Amino acid sequence: MAWSGRHMVDPNEIETRFAIEDGMAYMASIFTEPSEEALQKMEEVFQIMEDLPPMEADFIDLYFFRGFKQTDIASIFGCSQPTVCYRLKRAASRIQFLLQMPRVDEAKLDRVLRDLLPEALDVDIMVLMRETTCQSEVAKRLSVSQGLVRHRFIRSVNRMRKIPELSPFVELYDFISANLNILREVQKPSWDVAHVID
Numbered sequence: 152m153a154w155s156g157r158h159m160v161d162p163n164e165i166e167t168r169f170a171i172e173d174g175m176a177y178m179a180s181i182f183t184e185p186s187e188e189a190l191q192k193m194e195e196v197f198q199i200m201e202d203l204p205p206m207e208a209d210f211i212d213l214y215f216f217r218g219f220k221q222t223d224i225a226s227i228f229g230c231s232q233p234t235v236c237y238r239l240k241r242a243a244s245r246i247q248f249l250l251q252m253p254r255v256d257e258a259k260l261d262r263v264l265r266d267l268l269p270e271a272l273d274v275d276i277m278v279l280m281r282e283t284t285c286q287s288e289v290a291k292r293l294s295v296s297q298g299l300v301r302h303r304f305i306r307s308v309n310r311m312r313k314i315p316e317l318s319p320f321v322e323l324y325d326f327i328s329a330n331l332n333i334l335r336e337v338q339k340p341s342w343d344v345a346h347v348i349d
Contacts, residue, residue: 196250203242209228210224211243261278276304277324308321
């Protein structure tokens with residue numbers, strides 16, 4: 152028996168915890184080439200990051216891809232470490248959401264919306280809800296209230312529900328509306344993080 156802090160540890164337990172074989176097996180996985188599937192998923196993540204609110208994209212890039220600590224990111228952005236942690240979680244949720252979002256033929260969806268919806272504002276709302284998945288962003292871009300966006304969005308989806316052939320599009324918008332709470336916009340300071348990193 153070996154002494155570890157305040158209690159005795161069985162030598163066999165120590166050996167299994169720190170066996171070279173286990174350690175080497177774990178380390179080998181770090182140095183292997185990523186699979187085609189992993190590379191494709193990474194490409195999807197990078198594309199999604201282009202559509203994220205800028206601060207969220209910067210946090211993800213600095214933390215996950217450049218290896219910055221949360222405290223360093225907090226210092227760069229002039230915020231607290233818990234704020235960085237919260238926004239990283241929110242950005243990761245947003246990326247996961249966008250990876251799971253149903254895929255549709257966007258050109259066909261645009262044609263359907265223009266044929267189905269009588270008012271240009273309704274078409275704009277639906278197009279922007281697909282692009283941004285954020286009702287506050289849609290309201291800001293169209294200079295209208297979030298209440299108006301929400302009302303017109305729900306009304307338009309209900310019109311689409313009445314036409315069975317449009318079910319893939321209804322599925323997309325149902326998915327967006329079910330997850331709006333994780334898609335709030337984050338403001339970016341006026342200065343550029345790239346200058347701080349260089």
